[in-house]
Amino acid sequence: MEKSYYLTFGYPKEDKAELGKIISDKLGIHLKIMSRGTLGYRFGTIAETLSIIENYSEEDDWWHEETFQNYPVLVRVSFTQGKNVDRKQRAGKVREILKSVDDLVEIRFEVVES
Numbered sequence: 001m002e003k004s005y006y007l008t009f010g011y012p013k014e015d016k017a018e019l020g021k022i023i024s025d026k027l028g029i030h031l032k033i034m035s036r037g038t039l040g041y042r043f044g045t046i047a048e049t050l051s052i053i054e055n056y057s058e059e060d061d062w063w064h065e066e067t068f069q070n071y072p073v074l075v076r077v078s079f080t081q082g083k084n085v086d087r088k089q090r091a092g093k094v095r096e097i098l099k100s101v102d103d104l105v106e107i108r109f110e111v112v113e114s
Contacts (some may be wrong), residue, residue, distance in 0.1 A: 001113050005079040005091035008108040009098055010071025016052050019104070021074060025054070026097050047094055050080045068107055090107065 020039040021033045027046055034040040038057070039052040054063050055074050064074055077094055079087040086101050098104055 003087060004112045004114070005019055005056065005078040005087055006100065006108070006112065007075075007091065007095055007106070008065065008110075008111040009019040009056070009075040010068050010105045011044065011075065012071055012103055012105075014072045018102070019075070019101075020052050022101055023050070023075065027094065033072045043081075047055050047077050047090060048080045049076070050094075051076045065107060071105070071107070074107075092108070 013019070016037070024031050027050075029041050029046055029050070030049070031039040031041050031052065034051070037048060037054070037101055041047065041050040043049075053064065053074050053076065055068065055072055056062075057064070066070065075098065077091075077098075079091045081087070082090075084109055095106070095109065099106060
């Protein structure tokens with residue numbers, strides 16, 4: 001059975017660029033500006049995706065994490081490729097690094113079996 005890992009963190013400040021710089025420095029990656037001002041990282045050695053997004057979508061008029069409206073910015077990370085043991089190890093490493101970022105709060109850690 002394959003396992004995929006998903007992390008979601010909330011950030012109480014609205015400055016995605018500032019948070020992006022902090023995360024980039026801590027993980028040794030380069031985040032790119034994606035659609036709708038999202039900062040992202042795709043298909044690298046750290047994770048399959050890492051996105052810094054606004055929690056509230058004005059265009060769609062909905063919250064990604066409605067229960068956590070006090071966090072205007074979210075960080076979402078996915079680990080879906082490679083062997084289960086590698087996914088688990090990468091997820092654990094990134095999770096611990098993100099937990100060390102000031103004001104960044106873990107909202108969810110999911111393990112999905114398929």
